Amino acid sequence: MPLNRDYIGRKYPIAEPYEVAREIIRRFAAAIGDPNPLYTDRAAAQAAGYDDVVAPPTFLVTLNLRYAGDGPVADPELGLDYSRVVHGEQRFTHHRPVRAGDVLSIVNTVDDIRDAGANELLVTRTVITDAAGEPVADTVSTLVSRGTASGSAA
Amino acid sequence: MSASINYDDVEVGDELPGRTFPVTRASLVAYAGASGDFNVIHWNERVAKSVGLPNVIAHGMFTMAEAGRVVTDWVGDPGAVLDYSVRFSSPVVVPDDDTGATLSVTGVVAEKLDANRVAVDLTATVEGSTVLSKARAVVQLA
Numbered sequence: 001m002p003l004n005r006d007y008i009g010r011k012y013p014i015a016e017p018y019e020v021a022r023e024i025i026r027r028f029a030a031a032i033g034d035p036n037p038l039y040t041d042r043a044a045a046q047a048a049g050y051d052d053v054v055a056p057p058t059f060l061v062t063l064n065l066r067y068a069g070d071g072p073v074a075d076p077e078l079g080l081d082y083s084r085v086v087h088g089e090q091r092f093t094h095h096r097p098v099r100a101g102d103v104l105s106i107v108n109t110v111d112d113i114r115d116a117g118a119n120e121l122l123v124t125r126t127v128i129t130d131a132a133g134e135p136v137a138d139t140v141s142t143l144v145s146r147g148t149a150s151g152s153a154a
Numbered sequence: 155m156s157a158s159i160n161y162d163d164v165e166v167g168d169e170l171p172g173r174t175f176p177v178t179r180a181s182l183v184a185y186a187g188a189s190g191d192f193n194v195i196h197w198n199e200r201v202a203k204s205v206g207l208p209n210v211i212a213h214g215m216f217t218m219a220e221a222g223r224v225v226t227d228w229v230g231d232p233g234a235v236l237d238y239s240v241r242f243s244s245p246v247v248v249p250d251d252d253t254g255a256t257l258s259v260t261g262v263v264a265e266k267l268d269a270n271r272v273a274v275d276l277t278a279t280v281e282g283s284t285v286l287s288k289a290r291a292v293v294q295l296a
Contacts, residue, residue: 024188031188032219033175038232048156048231057226057235057291058219065190083205087214089241089288097233140239 002150003113003120007078012071012108017131018063022100025055028062045099055098060139061090063106064126071108072124073143078110080122080145088121089142095135103131111140115149158230161270161295170228170261170274175220177212177246177280178254185216199250211245217257217285218242221278224261225291228274236271237292240278246285255280261291270295 022042029039037044038054045053064071072078073085098104105128112123126139182196191213194201202210218240226232248254258279265273276289 028188031181031184032216032223033181034219034223034226036226036232048233050233054233056219056232057222057238058215061191061215062189087242089239090215090218091237091239093237094233094235 001079001081002148003079003122003145004077005113007072007075007110008113010072010110012075014067014070014106014108018066018104018106020055020098020100020102020104022053024062025053025059025100028059029056032056032058042100050097050099052100055100057092057094058090059098060092060126060128060137063104063128064108064139064141067106067108072110072122078122080143081148084146084148086144086146087141088144089140091140093138093140095137098136102136104136105129105131105133116144118147118149120145120148156231157234157294157296159228159295161266161272164263164266164272164295166263166266168263170224170263172258172260173224173227175223175257175259176254177216177220177248177257178252179210179248179250181254182210182212182216182248185213185219189213189215191215207245207247209247209249212248212255214240214242214245217246217278218289220257221259221276221286221289222291224259224276225274225293228261229293229295234294235291236294238290240276240286240289243284243287246280257285264290267292 122143128136264275278286
């Protein structure tokens with residue numbers, strides 16, 4: 001069944017801020033096997049000009065997943081069947097590095113829903129700001145909903 | 155920010171040091187825990203095959219993270235990566251053995267931008283097949 005196009009432009013603000021802990025950055029860096037000291041060593045991060053350890057460029061995926069249940073992907077009215085979903089594209093735009101100690105706020109928006117052959121593309125954008133309201137990063141995810149375009153067999 | 159590469163020392167066409175990354179079942183379990191992505195197709199062969207996949211596949215975001223290491227290793231400071239985007243063109247299939255899959259990543263300076271920024275294009279393959287396309291990072295150099 002096609003996705004509900006009325007949902008293009010809908011915003012999903014997240015009420016509870018995301019607190020970035022040093023240990024979750026350490027765990028993420030370990031999982032990607034990256035020994036860069038700026039992820040784990042506060043003194044090294046400070047020598048590079050940061051208040052505290054910084055996060056890898058794709059770390060904000062943890063934030064998107066943390067709040068997936070509150071966003072468009074989990075909204076039954078949007079009509080996404082997660083078993084049909086594959087990740088199509090991902091983009092991170094960093095206005096500044098994410099650091100341990102950051103308290104981040106998130107607004108998730110349905111940017112677009114469109115057909116691509118028999119599939120539909122769901123494009124969502126996450127705008128991430130810090131405790132002072134300053135921009136930290138924008139993430140754009142394109143999910144492919146396989147076989148749900150109108151007129152297709154599914 | 156403290157990029158270790160000077161903009162003036164870089165030319166379009168310069169190659170970044172490429173490298174290979176092992177992708178094993180253990181990598182995927184660790185990544186699932188660290189990222190919070192527990193999708194069953196990334197760790198359960200029975201379920202992966204039941205939805206038409208050849209085997210367990212890697213998280214696309216894991217592949218993206220590994221490819222990004224070619225950029226952060228080059229520039230030194232991960233905070234110098236201003237923008238990073240990829241298209242997931244085909245899945246990385248991870249067999250249940252001790253070697254897993256081998257991801258090969260290369261990078262080349264594609265464009266010199268203003269304000270000491272450069273665009274780096276990445277190529278990510280497994281056994282010669284492209285797994286990421288349109289993979290590009292915009293990096294702040296010194």
